[in-house]
Amino acid sequence: xxxxxxxxxxxxxxxxxxxxxxxxxxxxxxxxxxxxxxxxxxxxxxxxxxxxxxxxxxxxxxxxxxxxxxxxxxxxxxxxxxxxxxxxxxxxxxxxxxxxxxxxxxxxxxxxxxxxxxxxxxxxxxxxxxxxxxxxxxxxxxxxxxxxxxxxxx
Amino acid sequence: xxxxxxxxxxxxxxxxxxxxxxxxxxxxxxxxxxxxxxxxxxxxxxxxxxxxxxxxxxxxxxxxxxxxxxxxxxxxxxxxxxxxxxxxxxxxxxxxxxxxxxxxxxxxxxxxxxxxxxxxxxxxxxxxxxxxxxxxxxxxxxxxxxxxxxxxxxxxxxxxxxxxxxxxxxxxxxxxxxxxxxxxxxxxxxxxxxxxxxxxxxxxxxxxxxxxxxxxxxxxxxxxxxxxxxxxxxxxxxxxxxxxxxxxxxxxxxxxxxxxxxxxxxxxxxxxxxxxxxxxxxxxxxxxxxxxxxxxxxxxxxxxxxxxxxxxxxxxxxxxxxxxxxxxxxxxxxxxxxxxxxxxxxxxxxxxxxxxxxxxxxxxxxxxxxxxxxxxxxxxxxxxxxxxxxxxxxxxxxxxxxxxxxxxxxxxxxxxxx
Numbered sequence: 001x002x003x004x005x006x007x008x009x010x011x012x013x014x015x016x017x018x019x020x021x022x023x024x025x026x027x028x029x030x031x032x033x034x035x036x037x038x039x040x041x042x043x044x045x046x047x048x049x050x051x052x053x054x055x056x057x058x059x060x061x062x063x064x065x066x067x068x069x070x071x072x073x074x075x076x077x078x079x080x081x082x083x084x085x086x087x088x089x090x091x092x093x094x095x096x097x098x099x100x101x102x103x104x105x106x107x108x109x110x111x112x113x114x115x116x117x118x119x120x121x122x123x124x125x126x127x128x129x130x131x132x133x134x135x136x137x138x139x140x141x142x143x144x145x146x147x148x149x150x151x152x153x154x
Numbered sequence: 155x156x157x158x159x160x161x162x163x164x165x166x167x168x169x170x171x172x173x174x175x176x177x178x179x180x181x182x183x184x185x186x187x188x189x190x191x192x193x194x195x196x197x198x199x200x201x202x203x204x205x206x207x208x209x210x211x212x213x214x215x216x217x218x219x220x221x222x223x224x225x226x227x228x229x230x231x232x233x234x235x236x237x238x239x240x241x242x243x244x245x246x247x248x249x250x251x252x253x254x255x256x257x258x259x260x261x262x263x264x265x266x267x268x269x270x271x272x273x274x275x276x277x278x279x280x281x282x283x284x285x286x287x288x289x290x291x292x293x294x295x296x297x298x299x300x301x302x303x304x305x306x307x308x309x310x311x312x313x314x315x316x317x318x319x320x321x322x323x324x325x326x327x328x329x330x331x332x333x334x335x336x337x338x339x340x341x342x343x344x345x346x347x348x349x350x351x352x353x354x355x356x357x358x359x360x361x362x363x364x365x366x367x368x369x370x371x372x373x374x375x376x377x378x379x380x381x382x383x384x385x386x387x388x389x390x391x392x393x394x395x396x397x398x399x400x401x402x403x404x405x406x407x408x409x410x411x412x413x414x415x416x417x418x419x420x421x422x423x424x425x426x427x428x429x430x431x432x433x434x435x436x437x438x439x440x441x442x443x444x445x446x447x448x449x450x451x452x453x454x455x456x457x458x459x460x461x462x463x464x465x466x467x468x469x470x471x472x473x474x475x476x477x478x479x480x481x482x483x484x485x486x487x488x489x490x491x492x493x494x495x496x497x498x499x500x501x502x503x504x505x506x507x508x509x510x511x512x513x514x515x516x517x518x519x520x521x522x523x524x525x526x527x528x529x530x531x532x533x534x535x536x537x538x539x540x541x542x543x544x545x546x547x548x549x550x551x552x553x554x555x556x557x558x559x560x561x562x563x564x565x566x567x568x569x570x571x572x
Contacts (some may be wrong), residue, residue, distance in 0.1 A: 010177050010544050016545055025364055036200035037531055049549060054308050069364060069401040071505060071550070072292040073201050075312025080200035098365060098401065099329070102177040103312030110170050111207055
């Protein structure tokens with residue numbers, strides 16, 4: 001069982017990975033702060049106000065979110081985790097991308113040379129459908145395929 | 155700039171801005187008209203500019219079109235922080251590149267060597283944009299203050315992107331820079347019996363409206379109308395919380411903020427949503443905050459007040475509160491090591507008013523112009539049982555938030571129940 005969604009491409013790419021979903025705004029700085037501060041090998045979500053993500057590993061995940069929130073340090077934080085090699089593989093926004101997230105992924109792209117595939121405007125239905133652990137295929141035209149199966153399963 | 159004729163680094167700056175503007179749906183750029191304020195004061199990864207990028211910008215001889223102020227200075231004023239040698243060493247290691255970073259910021263256009271605070275808009279500091287001025291600021295609490303209270307026009311620019319916009323002297327024409335983007339899409343009604351704690355109210359609004367624009371009614375009945383020292387301080391605190399905990403970049407308060415005073419409910423879009431805040435809503439929110447200390451039952455070790463930086467009036471307010479609590483409890487000095495944070499300019503003025511300054515010092519209270527959040531960035535400091543009145547600090551660190559009236563009792567007595 002697969003369901004397909006289409007969004008607007010911010011940074012294109014063909015990647016696959018495991019979905020990690022937050023239905024509330026993703027506070028970028030609060031989420032990555034702990035991992036940056038401790039120079040961690042993986043990005044464990046340190047935002048204790050996000051009950052869906054707190055304590056989960058964000059590295060190489062396909063992060064599905066409505067938008068990002070919080071401090072304007074978000075851009076530098078996202079750029080830094082990209083440089084550290086512990087960023088999510090892709091960020092899929094149900095709404096239009098916000099300025100902080102846009103800055104982060106673009107800085108990572110142009111100043112660090114690390115791409116975080118980014119698609120926005122996927123719609124509310126996308127975020128209602130996708131669940132943690134599902135396998136997601138991101139196509140460079142902004143097509144998102146959500147597989148019923150968990151990542152790593154056929 | 156984009157064709158590379160002015161150098162490859164400026165070309166990369168402009169390419170970054172073009173991608174950024176396109177992502178945000180902007181059709182064109184406009185010139186930046188006023189001084190900047192940015193949230194990148196630290197040579198600390200994830201918060202400031204990476205050294206490689208800073209080198210590239212300064213080696214290319216680039217500079218912002220207008221001078222700028224920065225968020226609070228790095229926590230290297232150890233004598234004001236009351237920390238252990240191990241904590242000092244951790245800061246020295248974390249901020250080992252700070253001196254060079256500060257120098258490079260001056261090269262890029264930092265106003266002067268003291269232009270470090272998260273309250274640049276206070277009179278003592280003087281980075282006060284005029285109404286309608288187009289800017290590209292960052293630091294969420296400054297953006298929301300500039301937009302809402304000063305009626306200047308800036309988007310919530312991310313750290314680093316702020317400085318790139320100001321080097322190019324251009325910002326995408328989108329969002330809060332447009333009349334349409336400044337319309338409110340939430341009617342927020344404050345129905346509490348008394349004036350709510352500003353950082354709790356701000357958090358409630360931020361969590362509900364996220365990046366939308368609230369039109370707040372009922373607050374003027376509790377706070378008073380118009381802009382004056384009292385309302386400015388309150389809005390500074392409220393805005394910091396709704397910006398950091400939600401993503402609010404602009405709010406209007408009926409009968410208080412300039413655009414709400416002039417345009418009233420014409421600012422409201424027709425299809426706005428409604429949110430009513432009462433005492434129960436705020437009590438539930440406060441009760442929902444978890445204690446993030448490693449040892450929940452620990453005795454408070456440190457109290458940090460001034461995130462965002464305190465105004466002169468607030469410094470006097472805390473002096474009075476602490477003095478009254480000491481008298482009431484029959485004590486001479488605070489039981490919990492307490493640091494009040496304010497800009498260098500405000501602290502200088504406060505120190506000149508010797509009576510309050512000496513009174514605080516004699517009570518064992520410390521004053522610093524660094525940043526409470528950055529203090530907690532030191533893993534050895536983050537392990538301390540820190541109490542604060544800042545909801546912003548609570549959000550980003552393990553600090554425990556108490557309301558002002560509870561906080562002063564605890565910092566004087568040293569006892570925290572529950």
